[in-house]
Structures are given as structure tokens and as C-alpha cells.
Amino acid sequence: MRNLQQLHSPRYILLYVLCCLCTYSSFTKVHAWTPSVSAKTTSTNVQVVLFGVGDLRVDDHVGLWNAIxxxxxxxVNGNAQRSFILPLFVGQTQMLQxxxxxxxxxxxxxxxxxxxxxxxxESxxxxxxxxxxxxxxxxxxxNATSRKKSSFLSVIQETVGKALSKRADDSNETPNICIHVCDLGPADNxxxxxxxxxxLSEMEQTTTNDNVTxxxxxxxxxxxxxDDIRTIPNDYPSYQAQYASVPCEAPLDVVPASSGSSSSYTCLSTSTTIPNAEELMEQVGVDASSSANSRNTGLYATHWGGLAYDSVxxxxxxxxxxxxxxxxxxxxxxxxFSPKRAIARANPNSLExxxxxxxxxxxNSYSNRESDINSGKPLNWLPGESIIRFLSAPMFLGTVSPRRIHSLTASNEQPWSAIFKNETPLQSMILAREWHVxxxxxxxRQEPSAKYWRYHGFLCRYFQTDLTNNPPLHSKQSPKEALLWVHGFGASGAQWKGTVEALKKQNPQQHTAHTAFCPDLLGFxxxxxxxxxxxxxxxxxxMLAFVKEIMEHDTYTVGGNSIGGYTALSLAASDMACSTNPLSASGAPGTKSCxxxxxxNSAGPVMTKEEIMAGDKTKLSVAQQxxxxxxxxxSPPPRWVGRAFGNILLQYLRPRIQSICVNLYxxxxxxxxxxxxxxxxRDSLDPGAIYVMMxxxxxxxxxxxxxxxxxxxxAGDTQSPESSFANRPVLIAQGVLDPLNDAQDRMERFAALRAGVTAVPIQAGHCPHDEVPEIVADEVSKWLRATQATRAALFDASVTRPLKTSL
Structure with a gap:
């Protein structure tokens, strides 16, 4: 009782108000709103801290800070007994999917x-x-009634109501609920x-509840x-020049600021438990045993590719x-090589x-670790690559704050860093992520057909176009088909715009595809x-992840140009990998829907029978090697040589882009x-563009x-016949005037590989899809119609495919 009297004494309240004002002075700078001291009230107020993927942490959590x-x-308002904090995660099925x-x-x-x-x-x-x-x-x-009961807002209100009803001091009054939720930005939203x-969607469809904020x-x-897109430059150097002087916000020390003061708030909780992985799989509609074959099939040394789950x-x-x-x-x-670092476990079926x-x-990372550290020999990886691979999942899940990482690196800068304005790899990563957001x-806001997804936490763009012009001319019995176009080196998904528009302008009966997808590869x-x-x-x-994550179609045909052609070729083979023999880039079974x-004008080696006969016939396939x-x-050159060469090459190419392209067209x-x-x-000026060159x-x-x-x-014996691309049709639409190689010879080599390969010469250069898009669209449409029966027969409805959702 004496402590309560001291708590409400005028002297204590005055001191506390001063402390709060000092706290709020820094708090206002970082956040969009500031609590205000108001008249004494007896209403029940609940601060719901709504967690989600993207902010699963305590440190530098603005919503948690605001709630406290x-x-x-x-x-200060004399309502300590009726103020609560409810940390909450609403596991909505569609959101989890x-x-x-x-x-x-x-x-x-x-x-x-x-x-x-x-x-x-635990934190x-x-x-x-x-x-x-x-x-x-x-x-x-x-059912409309069930849907209303299961809405985000109704679930939050019901959870708050149930938690309050379990308290002895429940007043049965309607509580005021303030929901603190992270806005991840338009792309992630x-x-x-x-x-x-x-x-937001629910608030737009329902009447506003005055008790919910x-x-x-x-x-x-x-x-x-x-909010004003005209203030944001289109390229990174201009962006940096305009905003480099804007100071970076300091991270919030939520725990130190709250230590020893938990008596200033009351936790409102339920009797629920955090679901384990098997329970989450069940909720999203996936069988745990069947999904185990996708384990450890992500990029190496990421949490999808061999790192222990408890390190995330x-x-x-x-x-x-x-x-x-x-x-x-x-x-x-x-x-x-430190004992503190999380060690990755490689997947023996993953070629990556x-x-x-x-x-x-x-x-020498698998030789003498101690001698390696003492010799200071650098890894063949890029500077900072090991920590960037490790952080891909924590950054995506929000278990670590970008502001905290930037603050740590800034506080540990070497003296010469400020003099030469050198960014560390971690600083570059944080600044680059901010730029891409x-x-x-x-x-x-400028391009309606552009969409975004995340691959291993990295933001990636793609274009999606409906090719049917909406009339339902396709048979309901025929599988829903997509076209996936993969761009070449230095290009992007936007380069397929001409071909996609030409396909769309055609009568829908001229081809069999429903939708076209044009993604940007990571690094481009x-x-x-x-x-x-x-x-x-x-x-x-x-690209295999893109097929599983984004392309919710029964079947697809994949096409590509230059290095994108080689990626498409590799994907077609990889997508046929089966669970019993999944040797492929990722080591994951494919969808068997390609x-x-x-x-x-695909890149990649193509061998003639004569070259094969002259070589070592007992040699293992490249995949097996x-x-x-x-x-x-x-044996790559030293890092500094690779970086210098990449920079010189980019500096040489940028002013000559037009003349180079004219030569290719x-x-x-x-x-x-x-x-x-x-x-x-513009793309070549993005932070990290040089890494592809290196x-x-x-x-x-x-x-x-x-x-x-x-x-x-x-062919080698890497794949079994039932899991190979051997019986799938192939179109070689070759720009035979390609100045980069003997395009005619390469076309003939492809055509001689096996049955089912159709070669069509096109009077164009290295990028026929952009140089003569109408001609390419016509040839693609002819081939799609000619092979429609063959491709439709390859569709196996019994094959289990990734779960489908609708955004």
C-alpha cells in the first residue's frame, strides 16, 4: 500500500512526466506518433503488439516500444490497473501460405x-x-458468417475479450484496442x-470500430x-548523392529502456502455445512427411540451405x-572458421x-583451419558473403534489425574507413536493401504490370501478363498453361515486353498459353x-522456386535468351528431378509441370557426336563430377583484381550501351x-551489380x-529416363545473324541432339525476341499449336504440386 501511495504522489508523478518527456523527445524523431498526457480515465486500454514475419524480434521493435x-x-493518468500489453501473432492460414x-x-x-x-x-x-x-x-x-468471425480484427477483439474475462478485475466494458503493426512497405505488402x-483490407470492407485504432x-x-515519388531518383548514385547526408536513425534499445520497469505495464496473455513446425505445416495444408524432401534445398549456407534452425x-x-x-x-x-559461427550442412544432391x-x-577451408586463419588467406567468396548468406533468413523474418546492424558496423569502423569513405560489406548490404525497397x-506506382516476390529474403521483380484477352476460349479439360521467359546477361524481364505484347495481340486461338511471366534474375x-x-x-x-512460389499453373513452357536460355534449359531438366533421384541445382524434386x-540464342556448351566420340567416353557427367x-x-584472381576488372569493364560498357545493342540488333x-x-x-548502377561480373x-x-x-x-547417366526431359518438345528460335558466335552452327548442333527438337532460323541478331518480337511471337505460336497435343499428354494430374493460394 505504501508503494502505491508513493506511486501516485505528486512528486513521483512530476518526476515521471519529466522522464517521459525526455524519452518522448527522442521517441518522436523516430516514430510517426507520440503518446500524449491526458485526463485521468478508468477505461480499459489494451496495446496489442501484432507480430508477423518481418518483425519477429524485441530489439529495435518500434511497435513494442510504442506500446510500453x-x-x-x-x-501518469492514474489508469495503471486497466492498461495492458498483448503481444500477439495471428496465424491466418492464407497469410502463412x-x-x-x-x-x-x-x-x-x-x-x-x-x-x-x-x-x-523467450526474449x-x-x-x-x-x-x-x-x-x-x-x-x-x-460462408460469410464464418469469414466475418475469422477476420483479423474479430480474432484480435475476441482474443482480447477472452484474456480480459480471465482476470479477476474484469469490468465487462468494451476495451479500447490499439494495434501496433509493422508496415513492411508496398512491395512486401x-x-x-x-x-x-x-x-487494411478488412478496414476498407467493414465499418470502422471506434474502439479499435x-x-x-x-x-x-x-x-x-x-510518398512523393518525384523526389526519389531513378538510379543509385543520384539517390546516394541526394540522401547520403540524411542521418541514419538510431536503433531503439527496447530492453534497456524497459529493464526493471515491468511493473509499469501488465501483460495480457492467453493460454495458447507457439506452434511447432509440424503444426504450421498442417495449418497451411502440407503433409510434413511429404514436404521433408524439400529440406535443405536452398542456397548453400543460408537457413534454407544447411544452417541450423535454432540460429535464425x-x-x-x-x-x-x-x-x-x-x-x-x-x-x-x-x-x-570461428567456433562461434553457425556451420552449414551441405545437401549431397544439390549442385549449387x-x-x-x-x-x-x-x-583451404576444409584443410587446416588454424593455419588458414594465421595466414590470412581470403576466401574465394566475395567480401562479406558468408555473413550475408547467414543473414538472409534473419533479415527476412525480422529477427535482427537492419538499423541495429548498421549501427554496429558504424560504431566499429576503422579510422581509414571515414577517410576513404569505404563501406563495409554489411553496411553496403543494409543500404542496398533500403534502396531496392x-x-x-x-x-x-509507375508500372502496373510489375510485381515483386522474395527469394531467400531478397526482393525480386517480375512481370505478369494475361494472354487470353479474357474470353474463355480454352477447354476446361485442357491444363492451364503458362509461358516463363528468362532474360539474358545485363538485361531484365522488361526486355520480353515486345514478344509478350505481340502474343497478347494475337487471336487467343493462335497459341495455347494463358499467362506470361518475365522475372528478373537475382543480380539483374x-x-x-x-x-x-x-x-x-x-x-x-x-527459377525453380519462382515456378513453385508464383506460377500457379498446371503446366508451363520455359523460354530464354543467351544466359537466360541456358538457365531455361537447366530449369527444364531440373524440374523433372524426382524424389528418388533429385540430383539438380537445388537438390529438390521438381514439379514435373514443364x-x-x-x-x-542460348548460351552453354553443345557437343557433336564426333566431339563426344573423340573424347573420353568413360568420363562422368559434369553433374557427377x-x-x-x-x-x-x-583459381580466381585476387578479389581486388576481380573488382578492379569489373569496375573498368562497367565503366567502359556504360557509355557504349547503344552502339553495342545496335551491333546485336x-x-x-x-x-x-x-x-x-x-x-x-540504370540496372548496372545498382549497388552490387559488379558482383555478377566478379x-x-x-x-x-x-x-x-x-x-x-x-x-x-x-547425355551421361545422371538422370533416369522417367525423370529426364528426353520426351519434351524443344524449339530453337535462333537469330542466325548473331555477331557473338556462329549461330547457324549452334542451331544445327541443337537440332541434332535428339528427336523432338525443332530448329527455326530467324533473320536477327543475338536478341531476336526484342529485335523482331512479332516474328518470334509468330514462330512461338506456331510451335505451341503444333506441339499442343504432345505437351497436353505430358501433364500428369496425379503429381503433387505446391499448394495454391490466391492473393
Whole structure:
């Protein structure tokens, strides 16, 4: 009683108000709203901290900070007994299904989300004396009454009501509910894997409840007026020049600010428990045993690719960053071989994993670790690549704050860094991620056909176009078919616009495809360009994930140009991988839904029968050599040489983009538009664009077209006949005037590989789809019609495919 009297004494209240004002002075700078001291009230106020994928942490959590500050204010207002905080995760089925990775890597993603929530629960309990409540709901019910009961808002209100009813001091009055929810930004909100867009949608469809307030928050690195897209430059150097002087926001120390003061708020909790991975799989409609074959099929040394699940949570992930920055001074080699680092477990069926271990073996990473550290020999990976791979999942799940990472690296800068203005790899990653979020926000408002998704947490753009012109001319019995177009080196999905528009203008009966998809590969276009060792296996894995995550069609035909042609060729073979023999780029079973392949001036080796007969006939396939670590040693030049060469090459190419493209478009130079040249120039200026150039010096031996298409000669025995692309039709639409190689000879080599390959010469250069899009569209349509019966017969409705959702 004496403590309560002291708590409400005028002197204590005055001191507390002063403390709050001091706190709010810094609080106002970072956040969009500030609690205010109001008259004494006896109403019940509940601060709901609505967690979701993207903010599963305590540190630098703006919503949690706001909720704590607001409940402290209630003490000043004399309402301490009726003010509560409810940390809550609403497991809405559709939202869980929309989580990037949930379809391509279901097993790993469910384990990661569950582990992240478990560590968040531990942090809330130990640091703030709060409990995370988990409530599952399903909004897919077709019954209107059930749908209303399962809405986000109704679930939150019901959860608050039930929690209050269990308290002895329940007043039965309608509580005031303030929902603190993270706004991930337009690009991520469009994917709808966080709660905020679902809340917004419900608020638009229902009458506003005066007792419910939504308080969105962001933890932006800089306060930039993104609402006015005219203020955001289109290229990164201009953006940096305009906003580099804007100071970065400091992260919020939620725990130190709240330590010892849990008596200033009361936790409102339910008796729910955090679901384990198997329970999450059941909720999203996936069988745990069948999804296990997708385990550890992500990029190597990420949490989808071999890292332990318990290293993804907010406690472990932040400690890893601290260790890398403070203990090892951001020294890649020392940290990579440290006992504190999470170690990746390679998938023996993943060629991307094998290729990365091949690069690391040549860095002596599997020899004497101690001598490696003492010698200071750098890894063959890019600077910071090991920590960037590790952070891909924690950054995506929000278990570690970008502002915290930036603050840690800034506070541990070496003296020469400020003099030479050198960014560390972690600083570059944080700044680059911020830029791509801003760029996506701008692009979404300017380009209606653009969409975004995340691959391993990295933001990627794609274009989606309906080719049917809406009339239902396709038979209901025939499978729903898509076209997937993969761009070449230095290009983007936008380069397929001409071909896609030409296909759309045709009578829908002239071709059989329903939808066209044109994604940007990681490292190109408007997609992020992280410091990764890019290989064909990485892009092949990305495209297989795209098929599973985005393309909800029964079948698809994949086409590609140049290096995109080789990616398409590899994807077609990879998508046929079965669970009993899944040797492929990712090591994951395919969807078996790829029924056709179109190559336009494809890259990659193609061998004739004579070349094969003259060689070693007992030689293992390239896939087997890669898997068994039998490739020649990886010997790239030193990092500084690779970076210098890449910079010089980019500086040389940028002012010559138009002349180079004109040379590549010999029959229609007018197709080299200012938009094409500007897009290529803009993309090359993105942070990290040089990493693709640097990766070229350490690429593993590529598989041949003979091997991938299961040719009559040179195919090897990597795949069993039932899991190969041997019986799928192929179109070679070759620009025979390509100045980069003997295009006629390559077309003939492809045509001779096996039966089912149709070769069509086109009077065009290296990029016929952009130089003469109408001609290419006509040839594609003819081939689609001619092979329709064959491709339709290949569709196997019994094959289990990734779950389908509707955004």
C-alpha cells in the first residue's frame, strides 16, 4: 500500500512526466506518433503488439516500444490497473501460405518461422516479462458468417475479450484496442505475408470500430519522403548523392529502456502455445512427411540451405552479427572458421551446394583451419558473403534489425574507413536493401504490370501478363498453361515486353498459353544484387522456386535468351528431378509441370557426336563430377583484381550501351530504344551489380546441352529416363545473324541432339525476341499449336504440386 501511495504522489508523478518527456523527445524523431498526457480515465486500454514475419524480434521493435511508452503514460493518468500489453501473432492460414519460401521450401520455412517465434517468446518473457500469444484462424471459409468471425480484427477483439474475462478485475466494458503493426512497405505488402495489408483490407470492407485504432510503424534506416515519388531518383548514385547526408536513425534499445520497469505495464496473455513446425505445416495444408524432401534445398549456407534452425532467432542472429563485427572485426576468413559461427550442412544432391564447397575447398577451408586463419588467406567468396548468406533468413523474418546492424558496423569502423569513405560489406548490404525497397515502391506506382516476390529474403521483380484477352476460349479439360521467359546477361524481364505484347495481340486461338511471366534474375534488373557467388546453379534454383512460389499453373513452357536460355534449359531438366533421384541445382524434386522449352540464342556448351566420340567416353557427367568434387581447382584472381576488372569493364560498357545493342540488333537497329539503353544503364548502377561480373572468374564447369536434354550422345547417366526431359518438345528460335558466335552452327548442333527438337532460323541478331518480337511471337505460336497435343499428354494430374493460394 505504501508503494502505491508513493506511486501516485505528486512528486513521483512530476518526476515521471519529466522522464517521459525526455524519452518522448527522442521517441518522436523516430516514430510517426507520440503518446500524449491526458485526463485521468478508468477505461480499459489494451496495446496489442501484432507480430508477423518481418518483425519477429524485441530489439529495435518500434511497435513494442510504442506500446510500453503508452502504458507508462497510463500510470501518469492514474489508469495503471486497466492498461495492458498483448503481444500477439495471428496465424491466418492464407497469410502463412503467402510467406515467401512456404511453397518451394515448406519444411525449412515452417521450422524457421516456428523457431523465430519460440526465441521471440523467450526474449519477451526473460527481458520484458511479457508472453507471446498465438491464435490461428482461417479466412478461406466460403460462408460469410464464418469469414466475418475469422477476420483479423474479430480474432484480435475476441482474443482480447477472452484474456480480459480471465482476470479477476474484469469490468465487462468494451476495451479500447490499439494495434501496433509493422508496415513492411508496398512491395512486401503486395505479397501479403504480413498482417498489415490484411488489416487494411478488412478496414476498407467493414465499418470502422471506434474502439479499435491501428498504429502502423516502420523501422526505416532513413526518413525519406517516399510518398512523393518525384523526389526519389531513378538510379543509385543520384539517390546516394541526394540522401547520403540524411542521418541514419538510431536503433531503439527496447530492453534497456524497459529493464526493471515491468511493473509499469501488465501483460495480457492467453493460454495458447507457439506452434511447432509440424503444426504450421498442417495449418497451411502440407503433409510434413511429404514436404521433408524439400529440406535443405536452398542456397548453400543460408537457413534454407544447411544452417541450423535454432540460429535464425532474434537472440542467436544478433549475437552472430555482434561476433562478426566486434570479435572478428568483419574479417571474413577469421569469422568463417570461428567456433562461434553457425556451420552449414551441405545437401549431397544439390549442385549449387557442391559448387560452393568446390570454391571453398580451393580456399583451404576444409584443410587446416588454424593455419588458414594465421595466414590470412581470403576466401574465394566475395567480401562479406558468408555473413550475408547467414543473414538472409534473419533479415527476412525480422529477427535482427537492419538499423541495429548498421549501427554496429558504424560504431566499429576503422579510422581509414571515414577517410576513404569505404563501406563495409554489411553496411553496403543494409543500404542496398533500403534502396531496392524505395525503388520497388516507386516502380509499383509507375508500372502496373510489375510485381515483386522474395527469394531467400531478397526482393525480386517480375512481370505478369494475361494472354487470353479474357474470353474463355480454352477447354476446361485442357491444363492451364503458362509461358516463363528468362532474360539474358545485363538485361531484365522488361526486355520480353515486345514478344509478350505481340502474343497478347494475337487471336487467343493462335497459341495455347494463358499467362506470361518475365522475372528478373537475382543480380539483374530491379532485383536485389547481393554479394553472392553467382552461378548458373543459383539462377536455376531461383527459377525453380519462382515456378513453385508464383506460377500457379498446371503446366508451363520455359523460354530464354543467351544466359537466360541456358538457365531455361537447366530449369527444364531440373524440374523433372524426382524424389528418388533429385540430383539438380537445388537438390529438390521438381514439379514435373514443364512440358516445353524454347531457346533463343542460348548460351552453354553443345557437343557433336564426333566431339563426344573423340573424347573420353568413360568420363562422368559434369553433374557427377561436380557432386563428387572432381572438378579442376577453382583459381580466381585476387578479389581486388576481380573488382578492379569489373569496375573498368562497367565503366567502359556504360557509355557504349547503344552502339553495342545496335551491333546485336543488325536487322532492326531502331528496336534499340532509349528506354532499353536507360534500363540497362540504370540496372548496372545498382549497388552490387559488379558482383555478377566478379563471379565470372570462378564459375564451375557448366553442364552441356547434351546432358541436360538427354541427347542421343553425351547425355551421361545422371538422370533416369522417367525423370529426364528426353520426351519434351524443344524449339530453337535462333537469330542466325548473331555477331557473338556462329549461330547457324549452334542451331544445327541443337537440332541434332535428339528427336523432338525443332530448329527455326530467324533473320536477327543475338536478341531476336526484342529485335523482331512479332516474328518470334509468330514462330512461338506456331510451335505451341503444333506441339499442343504432345505437351497436353505430358501433364500428369496425379503429381503433387505446391499448394495454391490466391492473393
Amino acid at each position: 511508452q503508452t502504458t507508462r503514460e497510463e500510470i 503467402n510467406i515467401p519460401g512456404m511453397k518451394a521450401h515448406t519444411y525449412d520455412t515452417c521450422h524457421l518461422v516456428s523457431e523465430a517465434m519460440q526465441q521471440l517468446q 519477451l518473457q526473460q527481458d520484458l516479462n511479457l508472453n507471446l500469444s498465438y491464435v490461428s484462424c482461417d479466412t478461406n471459409d466460403t 503486395s505479397i501479403q505475408y504480413g498482417p498489415y495489408p490484411h488489416l 491501428i498504429r502502423p510503424w516502420k523501422a526505416s534506416l532513413r526518413e525519406i519522403p517516399i 532467432g532474434c537472440r542467436f542472429a544478433l549475437n552472430q552479427v555482434r561476433s562478426y563485427v566486434q570479435d572478428y572485426q568483419q574479417d571474413d576468413t577469421a569469422w568463417f 551446394h557442391a559448387a560452393m564447397e568446390w570454391q571453398l575447398q580451393c580456399s 524505395q525503388l520497388a515502391t516507386q516502380h509499383l 534488373g530491379h532485383s536485389e544484387k547481393p554479394a553472392l557467388s553467382y552461378t548458373g546453379y543459383l539462377w536455376e534454383s531461383q 512440358t516445353g522449352l524454347i531457346l533463343l 561436380t557432386q563428387q568434387q572432381l572438378l579442376p581447382p577453382c 543488325p536487322t532492326n537497329p531502331s528496336a534499340v530504344s532509349s528506354d532499353l539503353c536507360e534500363n540497362i544503364r 563471379a565470372g572468374a570462378k564459375l564451375p564447369l557448366p553442364r552441356t546441352a547434351n546432358e541436360l536434354l538427354q541427347a542421343d550422345a553425351g
